[in-house]
Amino acid sequence: MQRLARSCYSILFTEYPALRDFFPAAMDAQRDRFVKAIGFTLDRLEQPGELLPFLAQLGRDHRKYGVLPEHYVAMCSSIKTAMRLSADTEIWTDEVDRAWDEGLKMISDTMVGAAEKETTPPVWGGTVLESRAVLRNLRVVRLRLDQPMRYAAGQYVSVQVPARPRMWRYLSPAIPANAEGEIEFHVRAVSGGWVSPAIIDHTAVGDQWQLGAPLGGLGVPRNPKRKLLMIGCGTGIAPLRAQLMTMAQRRANPHVHLFVGGKHPCDLYDMDALSELAVANPWLSVTPVTEQDENPWWYTESKPQENIWPGIAPRRTGAIAKVVAKTGTWADHDVQIVGSPSMVQTTKFRLMASGTQAKNIRHDPLF
Incomplete structure (x- = not known):
């Protein structure tokens, strides 16, 4: 191909x-x-x-x-x-x-x-309001759009940044759409990439971004009776978190079990927000998973105590696909998977091997 x-x-x-x-x-x-x-x-x-x-x-x-x-x-x-x-x-x-x-x-x-x-704009302009380093290779960027964008929580959009003209990349908003036109992205630098390292190293307050129309088939489930399994690694938590924030505004929700993964404990960068959601919403269970128990050499902050997040299950160690498959039977759940192409495919195959039907598993095209 x-x-x-x-x-x-x-x-x-x-x-x-x-x-x-x-x-x-x-x-x-x-x-x-x-x-x-x-x-x-x-x-x-x-x-x-x-x-x-x-x-x-x-x-x-x-x-x-x-x-x-x-x-x-x-x-x-x-x-x-x-x-x-x-x-x-x-x-x-x-x-x-x-x-x-x-x-x-x-x-x-x-x-x-x-x-x-289509009657919406072909391109939205966005002004960077905040650019906050979370890890040395991960940054949270919040923008205000020139006009509100109606996207479904869980979708993604293409973005173009000043440092890389004509190089559009896909990012998932980490918060639901709102009338103020604010939008937030979690960006991790991809080794050898053109755009994500430029965002990490050069994004500043006041920068002007361009955004394309919303894309993607993930979204808040409409069936309040069918349980939901969400699996996200790294910045893949962004579209899942946006959905959880949307669901938190509804009266009734199915039980949701979220597995959030990373290679190292420090990769679990959004646990404070997930903890707040879990405490406030009894229908949500969150299990953190990391491949390793130790942080990388470059992570110099003091090692956090384990399991300090209220409402969050103890952290588990291992490949997230294996951990999820061994935790229980998910055949009666709808499933959403977000992460790298290899992670998505491996997790999907393990779930199917343990009895989950392919038609109940959703993930976006592996762009």
Whole structure:
């Protein structure tokens, strides 16, 4: 698929050179997102109830680039050409050719239609109100948008920061949408990344960010009778915390068991907020999990006492997927998983192996 992505963009920029300006100079992250989006789409061609909303969200999000209908035509042509060149000539029959035409037309029509019907802004501007270092590689950034954004707790948005123009990255708000237009992100630096280290090292109060339209299928469950299992690692706690804060405003909720994980104890950076939620809401149980018992060498703060958070279960040690699978049977729960792609997939497979049905497990496309 990576070879297909390189071929596709090479064809696109050769045949339509004016479109090169829509993309960043470094294309690695863009190609990775393309591969994952194509894989997600192909896996769900026979599941329109899940695929079409995803494509509609992408169409609304792509407005931030200034994409026009003719640009979709160019991209679809490049994808088809790249596929045809990579396929065996005996396999690429007239029937296959027509199938790709129909599939790509469905994708582009859905995205264009959703973009044309949308009435919200293509881009929101945001002013940084607070940039607070939590760990040396993790920062909490709070902004005020130029106008409120209506997003569902659990969704994510694309952001562009001043230090990295045209390099959009996905972040999940850690608080629910509000009328004041304030939004909060938890950002961890990715080793070798372009954008997250720039946010960690260079974000200052007063900086102007840009944000795209909300994306993602996670959200507060509507069935108050079905129990919920939430599993988040690192900054993956952000979209789960936003949902818990939203649920705390309702009268009735199902029981929620949240497992929050990290490699080291210091990675459990948001336990104070989770403790407040657990104390105030008896339907919430929280279990912290770390792979190791000791903090890394660079963490110089005094070692905190264990289990000092009211309402929080004792910390457990081990890989979070194993800990969750061994803790109990979750077949009667709806499940949400947020974390790195490897963590999400490993946790999903372990839960399925222990009896949880795949249809009850939700996670967003692994962008």
